[in-house]
Amino acid sequence: MNHALDLSAISPEASMATLSSTLIHWAREYYTLDAPTVCDNKYDATFNELKALEELHPEFINPNSPTQRIGGDRLEGFVQIRHKTPMLSLNNVYTDQEQEDFFTKAGLNIYSHIIAEPKLDGLAVSLYYVNRKLAYAATRGDGQTGEDVTHNIKTIHSIPVELDDSAPAILEVRGEVVMKKHIFSKLNAKAQASGGEFRTFANCRNAAAGTLRQLDSQKAAKRPLDFYAYAIAECSSELPDTHSGRLGFITTLGFPVHTAVQRITPAGLGKYSDAIYARRESMNEEIDGVVFKIDSIAHQERLGFVSRAPKWAIARKFPADEKETTLEIVDWQVGASGILTPVARLSPVHVGGVTISNSTLHNLNEIRRLDLAIGDRVVVSRAADVIPKVTSVLSRPLDRQTISAPTECPSCGSTVVQDSGHVAYRCTGGTRCPAQAVALIKRFARRDLMDIDGLGEKLVEQLYEANFIQKPSDLYYLCFSAVAELPGMGEKSALKLKKGIEASRETTLDKVLAAQNIREVGRSACRELTKHFDNDLHAIFAATQEQLLDVELFGPVMAELAYNAFREPSFQQEIARLRYAGVVWPEKSTKAAAEGDSLEGQVWVLTGTFTSMTRSEAETKLAAKGCRVASSVSKNVTTLCAGAKAGSKLAKAEKIGVPVVDEDYLLSVIGE
Ligand SMILES: [Zn+2]
CATH class of the missing domain: 3.30.470.30 (DNA ligase/mRNA capping enzyme)
Structure with a gap:
């Protein structure tokens, strides 16, 4: 190999980082500054050396590596290029x-x-x-x-x-x-x-x-x-x-x-x-x-x-279907993943045959592009088949107020962050955030996911406000006689909802996973995931990041996010609660599943007395499956296994929503 730099003494990871940054520097000199300091041959030799190392150590490939740009693989962000001649705009x-x-x-x-x-x-x-x-x-x-x-x-x-x-x-x-x-x-x-x-x-x-x-x-x-x-x-x-x-x-x-x-x-x-x-x-x-x-x-x-x-x-x-109005305020709507979307509240204006009083502004970049602030006179346009939007600013009063992303979530007050490389701002409240929770339940019920008939968006909000549901799995534990008592509901609507929820129990694993809204891992990715692992949930949960990378559509970011999600107790709890509520999907045969069972990442608590074994025998067997057995019930516990005469632990588990299983389930899991 033609060593462009002497890297023999340092680790491959460090060598690769050095080669990568050297190449980026040279490329910048060449393309952007127009002042190359090395000849093409040296560049190529160094490039090839990096490529060879990357083949040996794919785990250390930097997504910004110059090699990753050939053939256009996923990039982490964009390199800035200074135009040699400015690109002007026309008046x-x-x-x-x-x-x-x-x-x-x-x-x-x-x-x-x-x-x-x-x-x-x-x-x-x-x-x-x-x-x-x-x-x-x-x-x-x-x-x-x-x-x-x-x-x-x-x-x-x-x-x-x-x-x-x-x-x-x-x-x-x-x-x-x-x-x-x-x-x-x-x-x-x-x-x-x-x-x-x-x-x-x-x-x-x-x-x-x-x-x-x-x-x-x-x-x-x-x-x-x-x-x-x-x-x-x-x-x-x-x-x-x-x-x-x-x-x-x-x-x-x-x-x-x-x-x-x-x-x-x-x-x-x-x-x-x-x-x-x-x-x-x-x-x-x-x-x-x-x-x-x-x-x-x-x-x-x-x-x-x-x-x-x-x-x-x-x-x-050309003239468009446009009207003037005033931007009164900007609201930030929180979605299922916590993404905050700015929505313009406008003085109502009649344009293109409809009255418009709000319009999405997409993100802060769009707001900056428009140079938009609260109080501005704006142009709203509406063309056929296009959602109405603020297209430009007509006048900017002196007392206009700059629009910035909130530092705290408007729904839950949690810190708002901007993920590196992303335009969007995100609420960090997770499921504690009411807006996120409601959006997540709405998403869960969507036609292409759990497909719950009779559960409209308004009803989700109503059920959430009545404290009947906090997370999607709660839908399967609803008390329908109480639901019937809600304002505007009644027996008939409650029955319709009950039927819709019951019918949704029979589903497929990819839909169940997609309904959990794992960041960056969408519906198609979940389909590939379940296909790759042959509908084996335990195999999916036990997969390493490298194994997840083998799944079609999965890149390093998705693999990491999915890997982490599968290890979150709340995630495992949700899946367990769904299963316990009778949500079923076609899966591998029970025997094969039992043999391949891994409970890695799960936390169990045992309580009460068991007939087929002592509690400590059960603990040993669970531990052999990679499961941690805790002594007290907390939010981190994924499963409570209750034998006869279970007492306060069972009560607590039910109170905080930890899924409860019985001895038969325990036996099936440990393969006996
Ligand atoms: Zn929030």
Whole structure:
């Protein structure tokens, strides 16, 4: 092996970390600073050395390792890329007058040429080619610095990864990444059918952005995106002196340019935007206006820029179904996983045929993007098939109040944290948090999970408020005569609920696991999990993180989160309580299960007298199964086994919700 660095004396883990950070440093010098300090051969040799070590010690692979970026495996986060030429945004005009003023100021005469393009509602990206190979692709970001999305850009078929020999050695192409409307509709339909497992997107642009920012490029590849080039930012060879000439040049290199792009004269401005506006419904891409650029590069250079926008190009925005209103306050809603979502409370406004008084703001990034604060006059728009949303801020009063994530959960008061690498804020209250508990029970009852008929969202809230249920398994221990007494319920509704709950008992293991809402481990992952372990719950609970990694769809993060979840007493208690309440699923034969039984991670308490053995014999046998036997009942206890004449321990277990089993169950578990 060609040792690029002398690492023979240190541990493989440390060597790998050193190699990895060295490579990242070199790559940064090369790509971002344009000042390489090592030759390509040395880089490659070091890269190969790291790869060889990673093959020997996969357990030490750093997800940020440069090797992990090839072939686009899961990334931990995004590398920031500084644009060599800033990616500017265009100024918008909304009226004919504004448009005319703009071109008058730009010194256009009737003989000038203008390039007219549809304004695609997607994501601007920069594609940087070195020696005719795609070196990196970055999002626009703040215009100065964007995110490295090379791994996902490579999944877009319309973007060439390599260019012909005739192409210039250095080339930066800019354009728009879009999701076509029919792909977007299909994706959202699938997301809605999934009952919340896949997220739905408000529009094509969000879907494109979400896909491009997807850490897992295999997932990104399943959501096809398209690309249309609109400019060259850097080129090592001489370029044509018109914008249209340059677009033609890009086309010859294999980059798609939108077919609706036209070269027109000032007299044709109105006609072009009217034509695109009329066609926009039938176009494949979401379009929110048209862009006009002066064709002559010399003219462009004479005009230059004003603050952050060119003086030679303008976006003419199309009118939308929009109304003005005021942002009164922002509420933070807590979901089943504790994620806090900001929701705008608006002064009610009639738009697109409905009255709107609230609208999701998704997350703080969206709020920052809009530069939104409480008290602002905002534009709310509602297009067909799109949820109403705050699209922009019209005016910002002096006494506006900045929106920030609460430091304490609005529902339970627990600390709110932001997980590293995530945009979202999360309540740490877990099941103690009423909002999370209610959301979790609602989720549990969902059609694609436990499918409880007759248990609507309102009823979950009512049952929770009446203190009848605190966690999903409580549904199976409900006293229906008491439920019938609840306001608005009655015998009939209670009976319907009872039937719904009873019918839900017969289910499948993957649904039971998915209904537990393990972070990052969704419905499909649970399906793969149970398939992999042949519906053997004990094998799943006993699996090591490495074994979990072998499961289809599982990455290191999921494996760790699942592994930890399976060891939480509360998790095991929930499963045990469900089983005890008669929730059943097809499983491996009892004998095989008993032989393979591991009670690792479980905590049992024995109480009362047993007929087939003494308590200490039972303890020994349980311990042999990897189970810890405790002497007193606490929240950490997963199972209480009660023999005859059980007393206070049984009472306490029932009081705090520890599942109780009898001697027969004990015998079946220890295999006798
Ligand atoms: Zn909370």
